[in-house]
Amino acid sequence: MKSDTFWRYATLAPAVILFVLLTILPLFNLAALSFHNVEWINREAVWEWVGLRNYAKLPNDTLFNAGILNTILFAVVAVAFQMVLGFWLALMTTRVTRLRVFYRTVFILPILVPGIVIGAIWKLMYSYDFGIINQVILWFGGNPVDWLGNPDLALMSVIIVDVWHWTPFCFLLMLASLESLPQDIFEAAEIDGARRWQVLRYIILPLMMPAIIVTFIFRMILAFKVFDEIYLLTGGGPGTSTEVISFTIYRRFFTEDQSGYGSAMSLATIAVIATMIILASRFATRKGPEQ
Amino acid sequence: MTDHGRSAPLARHAVLFGFALIVLFPFLWIVMASFKTQIALLMGQWKFSPTLYSYDAVLNGKTSDFVTNFKNSSIIAITSTTIVLTVATLAAFSLYRLRWADWVLRILLAWSVIFHMVPPITLAGAWYTMFRSIGLDNTYAGIILAHTTINLPMALWMMGVFIKDVPKELVEAAQIDGAKTPRVLWNVVVPIVRPGLAATGILCFIFSWNEFPVALTLSQRATATVPLGIGKYAQENTIAFTEMAAASTLSIVPAFILLIVAQRFIVRGLTSGAVK
Numbered sequence: 191m192k193s194d195t196f197w198r199y200a201t202l203a204p205a206v207i208l209f210v211l212l213t214i215l216p217l218f219n220l221a222a223l224s225f226h227n228v229e230w231i232n233r234e235a236v237w238e239w240v241g242l243r244n245y246a247k248l249p250n251d252t253l254f255n256a257g258i259l260n261t262i263l264f265a266v267v268a269v270a271f272q273m274v275l276g277f278w279l280a281l282m283t284t285r286v287t288r289l290r291v292f293y294r295t296v297f298i299l300p301i302l303v304p305g306i307v308i309g310a311i312w313k314l315m316y317s318y319d320f321g322i323i324n325q326v327i328l329w330f331g332g333n334p335v336d337w338l339g340n341p342d343l344a345l346m347s348v349i350i351v352d353v354w355h356w357t358p359f360c361f362l363l364m365l366a367s368l369e370s371l372p373q374d375i376f377e378a379a380e381i382d383g384a385r386r387w388q389v390l391r392y393i394i395l396p397l398m399m400p401a402i403i404v405t406f407i408f409r410m411i412l413a414f415k416v417f418d419e420i421y422l423l424t425g426g427g428p429g430t431s432t433e434v435i436s437f438t439i440y441r442r443f444f445t446e447d448q449s450g451y452g453s454a455m456s457l458a459t460i461a462v463i464a465t466m467i468i469l470a471s472r473f474a475t476r477k478g479p480e481q
Numbered sequence: 482m483t484d485h486g487r488s489a490p491l492a493r494h495a496v497l498f499g500f501a502l503i504v505l506f507p508f509l510w511i512v513m514a515s516f517k518t519q520i521a522l523l524m525g526q527w528k529f530s531p532t533l534y535s536y537d538a539v540l541n542g543k544t545s546d547f548v549t550n551f552k553n554s555s556i557i558a559i560t561s562t563t564i565v566l567t568v569a570t571l572a573a574f575s576l577y578r579l580r581w582a583d584w585v586l587r588i589l590l591a592w593s594v595i596f597h598m599v600p601p602i603t604l605a606g607a608w609y610t611m612f613r614s615i616g617l618d619n620t621y622a623g624i625i626l627a628h629t630t631i632n633l634p635m636a637l638w639m640m641g642v643f644i645k646d647v648p649k650e651l652v653e654a655a656q657i658d659g660a661k662t663p664r665v666l667w668n669v670v671v672p673i674v675r676p677g678l679a680a681t682g683i684l685c686f687i688f689s690w691n692e693f694p695v696a697l698t699l700s701q702r703a704t705a706t707v708p709l710g711i712g713k714y715a716q717e718n719t720i721a722f723t724e725m726a727a728a729s730t731l732s733i734v735p736a737f738i739l740l741i742v743a744q745r746f747i748v749r750g751l752t753s754g755a756v757k
Contacts, residue, residue: 194579194662197579197661197662197663198575198579198580198581198662201571201572201574201575201579201662201666202571202572202575202576202579202581202585204567204568204571204572205568205569205571205572205589205633205637206572206589208568208629208630208633209589209592209593209596209630209633212604212608212626212627212629212630213592213596213604213630215607215611216604216607216608216611217604217607219607219610219611220603220604220606220607223606223607223610228610230613235610235613235614279496279497279500282492282493282496282497283493283496283497283500284493285493286493286494286497288494291744292501293497293501294744294748295740295741295744296501296504296505297501297504298740298744298747298748298751299504299505299508299737299740300504301751302687302691302736302737302739302740302747303508303691303733303736304690304691304693304707304708304711304732304733305691305693305708306691306693306708306711306712307511307708307711307729307732307733309715310511310711310714310715310725310726310729311507311508311510311511311729312507313715313720313722313725314510314511314514314722314725314726315507315510317722319523320522320523320524320525322510322525325525354503354504354507358500358504359751361500362751363752366752411597411598414598414600415600415601415602417600417602417693417694418693418694418708421693421694421712422711422712422715435600436600436602436603436694439600439602439603439606440602440605440694440697440698443605443606443609443698444606444609444698449606449610452606453606453607456602456603456604456606456607457603459600459603460599460603463598463599463600464595464598464599467598
C-alpha cells in the first residue's frame with residue numbers, strides 16, 4: 191500500500207509543480223517587481239525600491255486608461271454581436287442536413303487559424319488603396335474609407351474582424367444546443383397555439399440558457415485577452431483608438447523596458463478582469479435559472 | 482422553429498450557404514493574394530497570372546527566416562503538447578481515480594480556471610524576468626514551458642472529462658489483481674482514453690502553434706515562431722503584402738490538414754472540455 195501513496199503523489203506532482211513554478215511564483219514575482227524599478231545591467235537585474243509609486247502612476251496613465259476602456263468596449267460589443275448573430279443563425283438554419291461536413295469544416299476553420307493570420311487577412315481586405323472592401327465601395331460609386339487609419343472607425347473595424355472570427359464558433363455551439371432540445375416540446379407548444387415569439391421566449395431561450403451562458407463566458411474570457419489581431423492590424427493606433435490592455439502591458443514592460451511599472455499594470459489588469467468576469471458570470475447565472 | 486417539415490426549406494439553405502461564403506471568402510482572398518505579384522495586388526486585379534514568386538521569397542529568400550520559424554514552431558508545439566498531455570493525463574487520473582480529498586480537486590480546478598481567465602501577457606513579464614535570471618530567455622525551453630503552462634488548464638479539464646468516462650470498476654479490478662499504478666494507467670486507462678488524448682493533443686498543438694504574445698516576449702530571432710515571422714512582414718516600413726499572404730497561407734497548412742483528417746477529434750475536443 192505504501193507504493194500506492196507514492197504514486198498518488200507522483201502522478202499529481204508534475205501538474206502542481208508546473209502551476210506553482212509558472213503561475214503562482216510569477217504572481218509573487220510580479221508583486222515584488224511592482225514595488226521596484228528594475229534595470230538590466232549586464233544581464234543582472236538591479237532593483238530599486240519605489241514603494242507604491244508605480245501604482246500611483248496608473249490612474250493618470252492615458253494609455254492604461256484607454257487600454258482598459260477599449261478592451262471592455264471591444265469585449266462587450268464584439269461578444270454581444272457574436273452571441274446574437276450566432277443564435278439567430280442557429281435558429282434560421284437548424285435541421286439543414288445537407289453538406290454538414292463541409293459547413294462544419296468552414297465554421298471551425300477560423301478558430302484554428304493563428305490570430306496573427308486573421309490580422310494579416312483583414313489588413314489586406316481593409317487596405318485603403320487596394321483592399322477588396324474599398325474596391326467594392328468604389329464600384330457602387332462610394333468614397334473609399336480609411337478603415338484602420340481613421341481614429342473614429344478603427345475600433346469598429348477591429349470589432350468587425352472579431353465578429354467575423356468568432357460568430358461561426360458561437361453559431362456551432364448554439365446549433366448543437368438547439369438541436370439537442372427535445373422536439374416534442376415544440377409540437378406540444380404548437381398544438382397549444384403558441385406563437386413563434388412565445389416559443390422562442392418561453393421555451394427555446396430558457397432551455398438554451400446553460401449553453402448561452404457557457405458560450406458567453408468562454409467568449410468574454412478570450413475577448414479580454416485580445417492581442418494578435420490588433421498587433422497586426424493597427425498596433426493600437428491611430429493614437430490610442432484601438433489600444434487594448436494586453437498591448438499597453440506589452441509596451442510598458444517590453445518595448446519601454448519598465449518592468450516594475452509593467453508589473454503594477456499587470457496586477458491591476460488581473461484584478462479588473464477577474465472582477466469583470468466574476469460579475470459577468472454572476473449576472474449570467476443569476477438571470478439563467480430564474481426563467 | 483415552428484416549421485416541422487422533415488427537409489429544410491430553401492431559405493435555410495440559402496442563409497447557411499451565404500454565411501459559409503462570408504466566413505470562407507477572406508481565406509480564399511489571402512490564398513489568392515499569395516499567388517499574385519505585388520503589382521497585381523496593388524492594382525487590385527482580379528484576373529492575374531499566378532506566380533510562385535512570394536513563396537520562393539518566403540522559403541528561399543536570403544532575408545527570410547520563415548523556414549527557421551517553421552522548424553521552431555514545430556519543435557515548440559510538438560514538445561509542449563507531449564509534456565502537456567503527459568502531465569494532464571497523470572494529474573487527471575490522480576484526481577479522479579486515486580481518491581484525493583475533495584478540496585484538492587477543487588483547489589486545482591479553481592486555480593486553473595482563474596489562471597485561464599488571465600491574459601497570458603500579464604504573466605509573460607514575470608516569465609521573462611524569471612527566465613532571464615536563469616538563462617532561459619530566448620531558448621526553446623522557456624517558450625515550451627510557457628506554452629505547456631498556458632495549455633495545461635484546458636488539457637486538465639479535457640482529460641478529466643475523458644478519464645471520468647473510464648469505469649471505476651475496471652481500474653479497481655486491475656488494482657485488486659495487483660497491478661501497480663503505472664501499469665493500470667498504461668494498460669487500462671490509456672487505451673480507453675486514446676480518442677480523448679488525440680482530441681486534447683490536437684488542440685494543444687494548434688494553440689501552441691498559433692500562440693503569439695508570449696512567443697513574442699520570450700524569443701528572439703533564433704527561436705522565433707511562425708506567427709512572429711508573419712508579424713514581421715507587417716511591421717516593416719513597406720508591408721510586404723504578398724509575402725505576408727504566402728507566409729500566412731503556409732502557416733495554416735498544419736491546422737488545415739488536421740481539420741480535414743481529424744475533424745471528429747477536434748469537434749469532440751471543442752465540445753467536451755475547451756469551453757466548459
